[in-house]
Structures are given as structure tokens and as C-alpha cells.
Amino acid sequence: MKQRLLILADGSLGVFNSKTATCLIRYRPDEVVAVMDRDHAGQTTDEVLGVPAAVPIVASLEEGLKYAPDTLVIGIAPAGGALPAPWREWIRAALEAGLSVYSGLHVFLGDDTELAAIAAAHGVEIWDLRRPPIEQPIAHGDSRGTRARRVLTVGTDCNIGKMVAAVELAAAGKRRGMDARFLATGQTGMLISGGGVTLDRIPGDFMAGFVERLVLEHAQADLAVVEGQGCLLHPAFSGVTLALMHGALPDAMILVHHAARSIMRAQSLPIPPLAEWVRRYEDAVAPLHPGRVVGIAINPYGLSEADAQAAIAAAEKETGLPAVDVVRQGADRLLDAVLIAR
Amino acid sequence: MKQRLLILADGSLGVFNSKTATCLIRYRPDEVVAVMDRDHAGQTTDEVLGVPAAVPIVASLEEGLKYAPDTLVIGIAPAGGALPAPWREWIRAALEAGLSVYSGLHVFLGDDTELAAIAAAHGVEIWDLRRPPIEQPIAHGDSRGTRARRVLTVGTDCNIGKMVAAVELAAAGKRRGMDARFLATGQTGMLISGGGVTLDRIPGDFMAGFVERLVLEHAQADLAVVEGQGCLLHPAFSGVTLALMHGALPDAMILVHHAARSIMRAQSLPIPPLAEWVRRYEDAVAPLHPGRVVGIAINPYGLSEADAQAAIAAAEKETGLPAVDVVRQGADRLLDAVLIAR
Numbered sequence: 231m232k233q234r235l236l237i238l239a240d241g242s243l244g245v246f247n248s249k250t251a252t253c254l255i256r257y258r259p260d261e262v263v264a265v266m267d268r269d270h271a272g273q274t275t276d277e278v279l280g281v282p283a284a285v286p287i288v289a290s291l292e293e294g295l296k297y298a299p300d301t302l303v304i305g306i307a308p309a310g311g312a313l314p315a316p317w318r319e320w321i322r323a324a325l326e327a328g329l330s331v332y333s334g335l336h337v338f339l340g341d342d343t344e345l346a347a348i349a350a351a352h353g354v355e356i357w358d359l360r361r362p363p364i365e366q367p368i369a370h371g372d373s374r375g376t377r378a379r380r381v382l383t384v385g386t387d388c389n390i391g392k393m394v395a396a397v398e399l400a401a402a403g404k405r406r407g408m409d410a411r412f413l414a415t416g417q418t419g420m421l422i423s424g425g426g427v428t429l430d431r432i433p434g435d436f437m438a439g440f441v442e443r444l445v446l447e448h449a450q451a452d453l454a455v456v457e458g459q460g461c462l463l464h465p466a467f468s469g470v471t472l473a474l475m476h477g478a479l480p481d482a483m484i485l486v487h488h489a490a491r492s493i494m495r496a497q498s499l500p501i502p503p504l505a506e507w508v509r510r511y512e513d514a515v516a517p518l519h520p521g522r523v524v525g526i527a528i529n530p531y532g533l534s535e536a537d538a539q540a541a542i543a544a545a546e547k548e549t550g551l552p553a554v555d556v557v558r559q560g561a562d563r564l565l566d567a568v569l570i571a572r
Numbered sequence: 573m574k575q576r577l578l579i580l581a582d583g584s585l586g587v588f589n590s591k592t593a594t595c596l597i598r599y600r601p602d603e604v605v606a607v608m609d610r611d612h613a614g615q616t617t618d619e620v621l622g623v624p625a626a627v628p629i630v631a632s633l634e635e636g637l638k639y640a641p642d643t644l645v646i647g648i649a650p651a652g653g654a655l656p657a658p659w660r661e662w663i664r665a666a667l668e669a670g671l672s673v674y675s676g677l678h679v680f681l682g683d684d685t686e687l688a689a690i691a692a693a694h695g696v697e698i699w700d701l702r703r704p705p706i707e708q709p710i711a712h713g714d715s716r717g718t719r720a721r722r723v724l725t726v727g728t729d730c731n732i733g734k735m736v737a738a739v740e741l742a743a744a745g746k747r748r749g750m751d752a753r754f755l756a757t758g759q760t761g762m763l764i765s766g767g768g769v770t771l772d773r774i775p776g777d778f779m780a781g782f783v784e785r786l787v788l789e790h791a792q793a794d795l796a797v798v799e800g801q802g803c804l805l806h807p808a809f810s811g812v813t814l815a816l817m818h819g820a821l822p823d824a825m826i827l828v829h830h831a832a833r834s835i836m837r838a839q840s841l842p843i844p845p846l847a848e849w850v851r852r853y854e855d856a857v858a859p860l861h862p863g864r865v866v867g868i869a870i871n872p873y874g875l876s877e878a879d880a881q882a883a884i885a886a887a888e889k890e891t892g893l894p895a896v897d898v899v900r901q902g903a904d905r906l907l908d909a910v911l912i913a914r
Contacts, residue, residue, distance in 0.1 A: 336708055336775075336777070362775070366678055368808045369807045369808040370807065370808070370839065371807045371839050371841075429776060430775065430776045430777040431775045431776070431777070432775065432776055433678075433704070433772065433773045433774065433775060433776075434771060434772045434773070434774055434775075434776060434779050434809075434811060434812040434815065435678075435772040435773070435808065435809060435812065437776050437811050438807055438808050438809075438810070438811060439808060442807075462814075462856075463859050463860065464818075465711040465712065465713045465780055465784075465818040465819065465821070465860060466710045466711040466712070466777065466780050466781060466818075467776075467777060467780075468780070468814050468815065468818050469776060469779050469780060469811040469812060469813075469814045469815025469816075469818070470776040470777065470811060470815075471811075471814075472804075472810050472811045472813075472814045473776065473810065473811025473812075474811075476806075476807040476808075476810050476811070477807065479807070497712065497713050499713075499859060499860065502859060510855075513852075513855070514804075514856075517805050517841060517844060518805065518807060518841065
């Protein structure tokens with residue numbers, strides 16, 4: 231059933247972290263009715279985000295309600311996940327107007343007594359995407375046994391395009407008639423696919439277990455493309471990355487790289503060469519399963535067309551692997567590489 | 573202040589996972605008044621566990637209460653952490669007898685309405701060691717800046733002696749007059765030291781952040797020895813291990829190996845050679861901090877004295893690093909290696 235989504239993205243459009251808004255508009259284009267961002271009100275998302283859909287940007291919640299949304303989606307994910315103070319009033323107003331609220335924040339809106347009471351009174355839902363399930367599964371390496379070919383996207387930093395690469399790879403498989411699934415492991419991916427698990431909210435002992443369970447749910451597909459998280463060298467999130475690798479035990483990995491970035495965000499580490507990342511990702515999983523990096527997804531954000539093409543050519547030369555910009559070129563060449571990998 | 577601990581270890585004594593009982597008796601010898609285990613009632617822990625303290629083993633809770641304990645410690649940690657059904661009655665009886673209860677189970681006893689009410693009525697405490705703190709710290713690599721020399725114990729498998737090696741290394745430092753601290757990251761370590769964090773219960777995004785915060789609390793010590801968790805090749809727990817490494821950014825690592833074990837527990841993976849582990853652990857942290865593996869702690873469980881000595885000699889020959897059994901020989905040679913490492 232189609233929804234009518236109003237995305238709350240105040241202050242975040244047009245910057246690199248407007249991931250939720252950009253991805254929902256790109257992958258659920260018929261369902262986003264408006265975006266609220268006071269900084270860009272009056273423009274369209276086509277102009278501001280460069281995605282091919284002319285969704286209006288409004289300056290207030292009241293204005294957004296004129297587009298008859300049924301759901302408010304919280305469209306930011308700040309480090310640490312806390313709720314910016316002014317947003318609380320908008321969420322309250324949305325619930326009172328009869329909208330459900332979907333949130334990927336670390337703070338659970340459903341645990342806010344006042345907000346929960348308003349939602350109950352209006353018969354609408356608060357969906358906290360990051361709320362961990364109560365189960366406590368332990369990984370046993372069972373992902374190895376799937377009929378589905380398992381693919382994981384990995385990266386040279388955080389917030390770099392691993393989800394988009396996974397969505398596009400699954401889409402390429404579907405276009406060829408395969409039963410290809412996108413397995414979401416983050417809140418934006420869950421908003422796109424309607425399922426999955428928000429891995430970063432799971433207690434450490436069970437992270438790999440939840441990934442394994444998610445993979446086994448799709449064991450009979452042709453292709454299970456798992457959304458990557460974090461990066462093996464990011465001091466805060468590397469543990470999530472490794473748990474994901476050992477939970478999924480991929481047959482093939484796609485290395486995602488933001489070509490314009492030379493220093494890892496949130497620290498001063500220069501990004502190592504692509505070939506070193508290929509070695510590092512393969513080595514981290516090798517004794518458990520011989521998963522190989524089979525292709526490179528170049529994120530061209532911030533580069534001219536010519537520079538993006540040069541970055542793609544350089545990545546191919548350095549690694550000997552196919553490299554593409556999955557958004558502009560599609561993921562077909564990466565899919566070809568995946569299909570000969572096992 | 574000294575406590576009077578009654579350890580509930582029913583059915584777990586004399587098997588390899590009686591870790592909590594063994595470690596509390598070894599490291600808080602004056603405070604354990606009795607252990608309950610129907611299988612070994614009438615013997616002493618000296619006979620059953622081989623630790624040099626003659627703590628009585630009793631067959632029932634009632635009998636344990638005769639030793640005037642003030643605290644019941646739940647002395648098992650089953651995979652997944654669920655509470656075995658019969659234990660609930662004993663916990664209830666202990667609370668009703670005025671004992672506090674310390675639990676490292678994944679299931680939180682304090683969330684059990686009935687048990688919480690009994691504790692409140694008797695003015696005693698339920699301490700769920702694994703309950704995650706509410707803060708949400710993100711790691712930034714700041715551990716690098718400590719005055720304290722940072723050491724982390726790492727292993728060739730789970731449940732192998734990483735905590736004991738860390739406790740013994742800190743004790744060796746104290747004996748030389750250093751301000752040497754043991755930083756606990758698991759529930760048994762917390763029971764020994766009275767502080768720390770149960771890392772495996774922390775959501776993925778904040779694991780490294782909590783480790784970093786713990787390390788920074790001890791930044792001005794001479795030596796901060798961090799208790800390791802899991803193992804880089806265990807499919808379920810590797811993410812916890814890497815988060816710990818990147819949160820602590822150790823100057824030196826001690827590799828702990830159970831010499832009698834050739835296959836990793838809970839999976840069929842043969843344990844790689846020690847030299848391969850040294851390479852793997854150093855490689856996983858190298859771009860962030862040049863931490864080195866400087867010594868090997870051999871866990872001789874299940875070996876004869878002669879075989880243990882042979883395993884120690886073989887480890888030294890293979891790696892070129894000092895190897896010791898920290899329980900029988902002390903950790904002085906490992907401390908020497910740590911002190912020249914930075």
C-alpha cells in the first residue's frame with residue numbers, strides 16, 4: 231500500500247547528510263508528498279538535491295499538511311542520535327494532526343510519555359526504527375549455507391553510499407529477472423524496503439546474530455544484497471562493520487569510495503589506497519569464508535563529470551576491478567562481477 | 573568495604589566455564605563465604621576448582637545462608653544470557669532473606685516486577701551488571717593521548733583467559749609500585765574491580781565510545797590494562813573485539829591462547845597459528861595506532877605441567893615473544909615487554 235510521506239529535514243537539505251530525504255525521494259518517488267526545510271522552502275527537491283522528482287519544499291509543518299501526508303518521516307540522523315529541541319514541537323503537531331511518525335533517531339519517540347499518549351489518542355503509530363528487537367540471537371556462521379549468493383557493500387569511510395550501492399545492485403538483479411533482495415541494516419534502508427534491522431542499535435553480542443538471521447530469511451533468493459555499515463578503520467563504528475561481515479559471510483563485496491574524500495570524516499586519518507582496502511576487507515573474513523571484493527562503487531559527490539570519470543578509471547587501474555557510479559551508470563557491471571564470483 | 577559473597581554456580585563448578593566463581597575466589601579470596609552447587613556439595617573450592625582457598629560448597633540456598641552472606645552473585649553466563657528456570661526461585665529466596673543480588677545475565681533481574689518489588693521491600697539491591705548506561709558516547713580516537721601506557725589482552729578464541737591475563741598484568745605492575753589499573757569490560761571483571769563497563773551489552777554505535785571513556789578515566793595512571801573480549805575471528809563476537817581495540821587503541825597487546833585447544837569453540841574453524849594472530853591483531857589497529865603484540869599468555873588448562881611448558885616454549889619459538897602462564901608464573905615478563913613497547 232502506498233503511503234504519503236512528509237519528510238522533516240529542516241536545515242539538512244543540500245548538505246551531504248540529507249541521506250534519508252534523498253533516498254526516499256529516489257527510491258519511493260511516488261510516495262513523498264513534501265519535504266520541510268526552512269532553508270530551501272519554495273524550491274523543489276529536484277533543484278536542491280538533484281534527484282529526478284519535483285517534490286515541493288515547504289517552510290512549516292502547517293504548509294506540509296496541505297499535501298495530505300499520512301506519515302511524518304524524521305529525515306536526519308545526527309551523530310549520537312539525539313532529538314534537536316525544536317523538532318519535538320513539530321512531531322507533537324504532526325501526531326495531533328493524525329500523522330504516524332517514523333523515526334530513525336537513537337532516542338525513542340515511543341518512550342516519550344507525552345508523544346506516546348498523543349499517538350494513542352489519535353490512533354496513529356510511532357515507529358522507532360532503531361528500537362532493538364527483544365530476541366538475542368548468536369551468530370554461528372550459518373550464512374554460509376544459503377542458496378542465495380550473498381553480497382555486502384563495504385566502504386572506505388562512513389556515510390559514503392553503501393546503502394545506495396546495495397539498492398542499485400539489487401535493482402540491477404531484478405531487471406534481469408532474478409529474485410534479488412535488498413537487505414536493510416540501517417534506518418533509511420528500512421524506510422526504503424519496509425524491513426530489515428537497525429544494526430547499530432543492537433547490543434554487541436547479538437549484532438552478527440541478527441545479520442545472520444536476516445540473511446537466512448532470504449536464503450532461497452537468487453541474490454541477497456546486504457547494506458553495509460561503518461568502515462573497518464573508523465574508531466567508533468568498525469565493530470558494527472566487522473559484525474556485519476561475519477554475520478553475512480559474503481561471497482562478494484562491493485567497495486564503496488567517495489572519490490573527493492582524502493581524509494576520513496571525524497578523524498584525521500588519510501584514507502588508505504583502494505588496493506589496501508580490498509586486502510583489508512578480504513583478510514577480515516577470509517578464514518571464515520573466502521569472500522572477495524569484486525567491484526568498486528565510486529561516489530562522485532562534489533566532482534565534475536570529467537573528474538568523476540577520471541576517478542572511476544583510476545580505481546579500475548589501481549584495483550583491476552570494475553568501477554562504476556551506480557547512480558548514473560547503474561550497477562550492471564558490478565552485478566556481472568558478483569555473478570562470476572562464487 | 574568487604575562483602576560476604578554467596579556464589580550461585582549450580583551445575584557449573586568443575587567445568588571450564590565456572591569463570592565467575594573461580595575468578596572471584598582467586599581475586600577476592602577473603603570475601604567469598606560459600607558457593608552453591610548441588611553436584612559438588614560437601615567438597616571445597618580448593619578441591620574442585622584448584623584455586624588456593626578452601627571455600628565451602630553447599631547443596632542449597634538455605635545452607636548457604638548459614639554462612640551469613642550479604643550478597644548473592646549469579647555465577648553463570650550461559651550463551652544468550654537467559655535465566656535458567658529453577659534459579660529464579662533461589663534468587664527470590666535470597667532477596668527475601670535480605671541479600672543483594674549481582675547478576676551478569678543478559679536478562680535484567682531488576683526489570684522483573686516481582687523480584688524488584690521484593691528487593692525494594694527488603695531494602696536490598698539488584699545490580700544488573702550488563703545493564704547499559706544511558707549515555708551514548710562516540711569514539712574519536714582520543715585514547716591515543718593518555719599518559720598511561722595502554723595494554724589490551726586479545727585472544728585466539730573466546731573464553732580463554734583474557735580477563736585473568738589483564739588482572740595479573742595489572743597486579744604485576746602494582747607489585748612494582750606502579751599506578752597500574754585493571755579496566756573491566758565484562759561482568760566478571762566488574763565483580764572483581766567494582767567498576768568498568770559490560771561491553772557486550774552496549775549498542776554497536778557506542779561500544780568503542782564507552783571503551784574510550786573508560787580509558788580516559790584512567791588517563792593519568794602509569795598503566796591501564798584493558799580486559800579483552802571475544803576474538804577477531806569469532807563470527808558472533810568479533811565486532812565487540814574490534815570496537816574494543818579501536819576504543820582503547822592499545823600501545824601493547826598480550827595474545828592469550830588456550831594451548832590445548834585446536835578448534836575454535838562454537839564453530840569448526842581450526843585455530844590459526846600464533847604468528848598469524850599477531851599479524852592479524854596488529855594489522856587491525858595499525859592505521860589508527862601502532863599497537864604491537866608484545867607477549868603471549870598461555871592458558872594451560874587441560875595440559876600436564878610438562879605439556880604446558882612445551883607449549884610455552886613453542887609459543888616463544890614461533891613468535892619470538894615472551895610467553896608465560898600468568899597464573900603459575902606471574903606476568904612479570906609480560907610487563908617487561910609492555911614497558912619497552914612504547
